[in-house]
Amino acid sequence: MQRIFSGIQPSGIPTLGNYLGAIRNWVGLQGDHECLWCVVDLHAITVFQEPEALRTQTREMAAVLLACGIDARRHILFAQSSVRAHAQLAWIFNCIARLGWLNRMTQFKDKAGKDRENASAGLYVYPNLMAADIHAYHATRVPVGDDQKQHLELANDIAQKFNHDYGVDFFPAIEPLILGPAARVMSLRDGTRKMSKSDPSDQSRINLNDDADTIALKIRRAKTDPEPLPEHVGGLDGRAEARNLVGIYAALAGTDHAAVLGTFGGKGFGPFKEALAALLIDKLAPIAAEARRYLADPAGVDAILRDGASRAAAIADPIVAEAERLVGFLRP
Numbered sequence: 001m002q003r004i005f006s007g008i009q010p011s012g013i014p015t016l017g018n019y020l021g022a023i024r025n026w027v028g029l030q031g032d033h034e035c036l037w038c039v040v041d042l043h044a045i046t047v048f049q050e051p052e053a054l055r056t057q058t059r060e061m062a063a064v065l066l067a068c069g070i071d072a073r074r075h076i077l078f079a080q081s082s083v084r085a086h087a088q089l090a091w092i093f094n095c096i097a098r099l100g101w102l103n104r105m106t107q108f109k110d111k112a113g114k115d116r117e118n119a120s121a122g123l124y125v126y127p128n129l130m131a132a133d134i135h136a137y138h139a140t141r142v143p144v145g146d147d148q149k150q151h152l153e154l155a156n157d158i159a160q161k162f163n164h165d166y167g168v169d170f171f172p173a174i175e176p177l178i179l180g181p182a183a184r185v186m187s188l189r190d191g192t193r194k195m196s197k198s199d200p201s202d203q204s205r206i207n208l209n210d211d212a213d214t215i216a217l218k219i220r221r222a223k224t225d226p227e228p229l230p231e232h233v234g235g236l237d238g239r240a241e242a243r244n245l246v247g248i249y250a251a252l253a254g255t256d257h258a259a260v261l262g263t264f265g266g267k268g269f270g271p272f273k274e275a276l277a278a279l280l281i282d283k284l285a286p287i288a289a290e291a292r293r294y295l296a297d298p299a300g301v302d303a304i305l306r307d308g309a310s311r312a313a314a315i316a317d318p319i320v321a322e323a324e325r326l327v328g329f330l331r332p
């Protein structure tokens with residue numbers, strides 16, 4: 001059975017993008033993989049987080065993952081900072097990755113923006129920590145949204161260089177799993193920008209805890225163009241907002257763009273948006289309710305994370321200890 005690792009930052013409430021691009025696929029992969037699901041708080045502090053908010057958001061993220069169907073008994077759910085191996089291996093990888101590789105990372109450029117000089121060093125080496133997350137478990141498959149693809153290529157480059165420099169075949173190649181018709185969910189206000197939990201505008205996204213009225217309103221207000229929906233997929237070219245909403249519908253309904261256009265093509269956005277809002281409410285409301293149920297017992301969620309951390313450490317510690325031996329650290 002192949003081992004899977006994936007992570008999500010507790011830097012806000014998870015969005016529909018996180019759900020369709022990642023979490024929903026994670027749930028589906030649990031049947032035939034050994035899975036590690038990680039709330040990546042070390043990554044979150046690459047931009048400042050209020051300490052109390054970070055603690056709360058880490059617990060809330062775990063509750064949402066459980067509510068979505070992450071199985072913490074058969075698999076492992078834990079917070080990244082509670083397994084030391086991640087930070088230990090990340091340091092080694094900081095010494096493997098080349099500045100030239102990191103300079104090509106588009107996400108750093110997006111996140112650092114114009115004020116690059118003021119970005120944290122952690123934000124710059126962020127992909128090295130991601131590589132450590134995965135390789136600390138010798139995981140071979142990594143389900144993510146489209147925006148993480150470049151980081152996973154870097155994780156493969158790091159593994160290859162480590163193996164080459166130390167003359168070993170220690171870290172395996174990883175395969176990104178980018179699945180479904182909504183691997184890149186875009187902002188509801190601007191079809192050229194990714195939907196993100198850290199976007200300043202709440203209208204740009206659907207949060208997994210939005211209530212029915214909020215979802216309906218956000219979809220009604222979602223940016224579109226004046227043309228009716230096209231009858232064929234080719235007609236979505238150059239219509240980023242229409243493509244985005246059709247992709248969201250397709251993912252939620254378990255179908256594809258063509259089938260959605262088969263039903264709604266040729267009609268205006270009015271009836272389509274109504275159907276989309278109803279579908280969203282139908283799929284998301286039970287998740288929000290279940291997450292609230294988990295959060296009614298915060299100590300219970302913390303206990304799940306604690307148990308996950310000790311099982312995760314049992315896998316990662318010997319792998320990272322071996323990496324340290326290969327590097328030449330003396331263990332007197």
Ligand code: TYM
Nearest residue numbers: 006007008009017018021022130133144145183184185195
């Ligand atoms: P994060 O927290 O930004 O997002 C978590 C997952 O959600 C996906 N995602 C999206 N998918 C489709 N459309 C969107 N608009 C959208 N926004 C987010 C992301 O691709 C991701 O799969 N660096 C990672 C977390 C991480 C990680 C790892 C992932 C840390 N270590 C190791 C895999 C393996 C991140 O910031 O995800």
